[in-house]
Amino acid sequence: MSKKIRVKQTYAIITEESAKEGEYADAGWIDKIGEKFDSANEVAEYLENEGIIEPSSSCFHKGVWYSTEGEQDYRTGETEIRSYHVEGATIGQERKIYKKLFPRYGDCITGQRKRRRR
Secondary structure, eight states: OOOOEEEEEEEEEEOHHHHHHTSOSEEEEEEEEEEEESSHHHHHHHHHHHTEEEESOSEEOTTOEEEEOOEEOTTTOOEEEEEEEEESOOHHHHHHHHHHHOTTSEETTTTBOOOOOO
16 A cells, blocks of 8 residues: 655744744745655654644644644744645545544534534
């Protein structure tokens, strides 16, 4: 079986100056080709190990990406955020990744909204 799902990685740098302007100081690709995976479960495990903390949307849709918490360089004051973009997965595989990582969040496609805690 060939590995069909890829996870590509980008970065964004925020400085005090760029934050005031609402922009990134720098952004781009870390890995345009991406890591290859056979299954949605492998992707979810990889993303968990990379330290992702949030999806790009609190409601699942095809093409959602995942980001880490910003890591600050205390020498320069710059903060780097990494984002992970899933490509080559079916919508079912993408949904499985999303639900495994963020089970309490909703689904924009089916109309199921974020569940409230009781």
